[in-house]
Amino acid sequence: xxxxxxxxxxxxxxxxxxxxxxxxxxxxxxxxxxxxxxxxxxxxxxxxxxxxxxxxxxxxxxxxxxxxxxxxxxxxxxxxxxxxxxxxxxxxxxxxxxxxxxxxxxxxxxxxxxxxxxxxxxxxxxxxxxxxxxxxxxxxxxxxxxxxxxxxxxxxxxxxxxxxxxxxxxxxxxxxxxxxxxxxxxxxxxxxxxxxxxxxxxxxxxxxxxxxxxxxxxxxxxxxxxxxxxxxxxxxxxxxxxxxxxxxxxxxxxxxxxxxxxxxxxx
Amino acid sequence: xxxxxxxxxxxxxxxxxxxxxxxxxxxxxxxxxxxxxxxxxxxxxxxxxxxxxxxxxxxxxxxxxxxxxxxxxxxxxxxxxxxxxxxxxxxxxxxxxxxxxxxxxxxxxxxxxxxxxxxxxxxxxxxxxxxxxxxxxxxxxxxxxxxxxxxxxxxxxxxxxxxxxxxxxxxxxxxxxxxxxxxxxxxxxxxxxxxxxxxxxxxxxxxxxxxxxxxxxxxxxxxxxxxxxxx
Numbered sequence: 001x002x003x004x005x006x007x008x009x010x011x012x013x014x015x016x017x018x019x020x021x022x023x024x025x026x027x028x029x030x031x032x033x034x035x036x037x038x039x040x041x042x043x044x045x046x047x048x049x050x051x052x053x054x055x056x057x058x059x060x061x062x063x064x065x066x067x068x069x070x071x072x073x074x075x076x077x078x079x080x081x082x083x084x085x086x087x088x089x090x091x092x093x094x095x096x097x098x099x100x101x102x103x104x105x106x107x108x109x110x111x112x113x114x115x116x117x118x119x120x121x122x123x124x125x126x127x128x129x130x131x132x133x134x135x136x137x138x139x140x141x142x143x144x145x146x147x148x149x150x151x152x153x154x155x156x157x158x159x160x161x162x163x164x165x166x167x168x169x170x171x172x173x174x175x176x177x178x179x180x181x182x183x184x185x186x187x188x189x190x191x192x193x194x195x196x197x198x199x200x201x202x203x204x205x206x207x208x209x210x211x212x213x214x215x216x217x218x219x220x221x222x223x224x225x226x227x228x229x230x231x232x233x234x235x236x237x238x239x240x241x242x243x244x245x246x247x248x249x250x251x252x253x254x255x256x257x258x259x260x261x262x263x264x265x266x267x
Numbered sequence: 268x269x270x271x272x273x274x275x276x277x278x279x280x281x282x283x284x285x286x287x288x289x290x291x292x293x294x295x296x297x298x299x300x301x302x303x304x305x306x307x308x309x310x311x312x313x314x315x316x317x318x319x320x321x322x323x324x325x326x327x328x329x330x331x332x333x334x335x336x337x338x339x340x341x342x343x344x345x346x347x348x349x350x351x352x353x354x355x356x357x358x359x360x361x362x363x364x365x366x367x368x369x370x371x372x373x374x375x376x377x378x379x380x381x382x383x384x385x386x387x388x389x390x391x392x393x394x395x396x397x398x399x400x401x402x403x404x405x406x407x408x409x410x411x412x413x414x415x416x417x418x419x420x421x422x423x424x425x426x427x428x429x430x431x432x433x434x435x436x437x438x439x440x441x442x443x444x445x446x447x448x449x450x451x452x453x454x455x456x457x458x459x460x461x462x463x464x465x466x467x468x469x470x471x472x473x474x475x476x477x478x479x480x481x482x483x484x485x486x487x488x489x490x491x492x493x494x495x496x497x498x
Contacts, residue, residue, distance in 0.1 A: 004366045015354060080352070087346040091317050092367045093339040262321055 001094045005102035010109070012080070016072055017110055021117040024061045028121035031058040035125065062121060069114040070169075073107040077174055082181040086266045096260050100174065100253065108166040157238045164245040171252035172198055178256045182263035202248055209244070268331060270295050270341075270414045270445045271316060275325035278311050278469075285311040286469040288325065293445045293462075295413065298436075300460040300477070300488070301449040304496050308469040309449040310347060313418050317344050330413060340369070343412035347419040347449075349399040353392035357385060357402055364406050376409035379435065397428050404432055408439035415446040421455055429455050453489040463488055465495060 034051035037043055043051070081089055081099060089099065123135065176198060180191025221237070269292035276289040286308045293299055301309050314320045315327050318334030329338035351360055357380065364371045380387055383405075385398055394402065404420060417436070421429040429452075437459055440446050450456055463480060465473040472495065473480075477488055484491050 001367070008363060008366070011359075012352065012354065084346075084348065084350040085352055087319070087344075087350040088352070090319055091339055091342070091344045093336050094367070095336055264319060266319065 001092075002098045002101060005094060005098055006105060009076075009102045009106040013072065013076055013106055013110060017069065017113070020068065021065075021113065024058075024065055024117055024121050025124060027054065027058045027061055028124040031055055031125050032127055036128070058121075058125065062118065065114050065118055065121075066111075069110050070173075073103075073110065073170065074173055074177065076107075077103050078177055078181070081260070082177060082187075082264075083266065086264070090264065090266075096257055099260075100171075100256055103174065104167055104170045107170045108163060111166045111169075112163075154234070157235070161238060161241055161245070164242055164249070168245045168249045168252075171249045171256065172202075175252040175255040175259075178259035178263075182259050182265050184265070184267070198252070205248070206244060269293055269328075270330055271447070272328045272331075273312070273315075273325065274328075276312070276315065276322055276327055277324040278308075278315060278320060279323045284469050286315070289466070289469070289471055291464065291471060291474065293414075293447060295443050295445050297461045298440075298446045298448065298459055299462045299464060300453065300456055301447050301464050301466070302451065302453055302488075302492055303466040303472075304451055306468075307466045309466060310418055311469070312466070313344070313416050313447070313449055316414075316416055317342060341413040343368075343407045343410040343415045345404060345407045345415075345417040345420055347422060349391075349396075349403050351391050351399075351403055351406075354390065356388055356390050357394075358387040360391060360402065360406060361387070364409070368410050370411040371406075372409045372411060375439065376405050379405045379409070379439075383431075397424050400424055401428065401431065404435055408435055411441050411444075413441070413444050415440055415444060417446065417448045419450055420448060421450060421452055426455075433459055453492050454487075457488045460488065465492065467496065 031054055034054050038048065038051055079085055081103070123131075127135075173195065176191045176195035179194040180189070181187045183190045221233075271291070271293040273289050273291040276286055276291075277284065278286040289308075289312065301312065303309050311320065312327075315322055316329060316334060318339065327334065330341055332338045352363075355363065361373055361376055364376075365373050377387070380402070383398070383401060385394070385402060391399060391402065400420075404417075407415065407417070415436075420432050420436070424432065433456065436446060436448070448456055448460070457477070460477045463473070463475060463477050464471065480488060480491060486494070
């Protein structure tokens with residue numbers, strides 16, 4: 001059933017997200033034209049104003065794309081599982097686990113795509129013939145460096161941490177929403193307060209865990225910057241970060257499941 | 268075996284009791300009117316049977332199982348208001364139900380939609396309120412479920428739509444299944460009911476065959492209801 005949920009989840013979110021990303025790329029392309037037109041040339045005032053507005057819109061769009069994606073995922077979870085649509089979703093022959101995983105996986109997909117669109121639109125703005133040529137060279141160099149096993153591993157570890165970070169963020173938000181919506185009202189206020197509470201509790205827990213582990217973390221960071229056994233230190237740091245992300249994601253997952261199973265309040 | 272069985276079923280919200288020690292068994296092949304004034308606990312009972320709420324005490328069983336993934340395969344539920352995803356087209360909703368319910372009869376649903384001249388390509392949010400309710404009912408009644416739980420199916424619709432809804436229920440339901448219709452509009456549904464269950468303030472007041480009740484009291488179910496729940 002997870003596969004079917006994923007199919008419907010992707011469809012449900014794609015009709016909002018794809019036009020948004022498409023629009024940003026289009027604005028990026030137009031901004032490129034605007035920048036090259038304005039660059040040291042005399043253009044009529046109305047056109048200059050129009051192009052300036054376009055550049056501002058692009059700047060705001062670039063800054064907003066990540067936030068809008070997170071906001072859309074929050075709304076999707078809330079509307080689909082904690083509001084009226086929940087009457088349909090929670091009576092499907094599907095477990096709560098499948099519902100949550102479908103939301104987490106699709107949110108991660110959109111966060112990844114938002115990052116790709118962010119980079120693409122930045123490249124699109126700067127693009128000209130020389131730039132394309134330079135970027136092609138950079139890309140070839142990057143591919144060559146990935147031939148080096150160590151670089152490939154670092155990249156894979158970074159990507160892995162980014163995916164875990166996305167799962168962590170999603171589950172923290174979902175746990176806050178599940179708790180907040182168990183109250184009669186105001187549900188969103190309770191959700192925000194729960195989110196702040198979770199941030200605080202998580203910080204305390206990380207602090208306590210780091211204190212318990214004594215000087216291990218400091219030692220790893222020193223080793224990494226000293227260059228001595230930097231790769232080993234990097235690996236250990238990645239493992240430690242991944243461990244924290246998995247530990248806290250597990251806790252948020254447990255909170256979400258418990259509240260959706262025992263305190264579901266669709267009113 | 269009863270398709271729906273409640274034993275000492277209670278649900279409390281803080282100090283407020285929505286259901287109190289309810290005992291009830293519904294056999295397959297019966298159309299049951301779950302009747303009571305607003306706030307009597309009808310919707311709470313239906314939500315408990317759907318696993319949307321958890322009992323404070325007692326038990327609710329669907330075909331011998333507690334509400335869960337397996338019981339949801341047997342239950343076709345119509346919530347009291349249209350809750351389908353608004354961005355989807357009617358056609359998309361047919362696909363959605365077909366994907367998740369193995370007992371969904373897409374041909375039957377399509378035939379009912381065409382009889383009502385509802386364009387399957389239209390988005391759910393662009394339909395009138397009446398047509399939304401009809402689409403939701405069509406989806407629910409196009410399943411070959413063992414238990415249909417219909418919460419206020421004729422609540423917010425005009426009399427012509429009520430006739431359509433009731434005839435759809437009668438025509439579409441699996442005769443081996445049980446149908447529970449929660450409502451306080453008794454005059455409209457009385458003719459289709461085999462059994463009636465009165466609940467008030469979360470307690471069972473009466474559970475009888477509709478024919479026996481009419482015969483014993485010499486009144487319609489609607490008249491008995493008005494007498495029992497007179498303010």
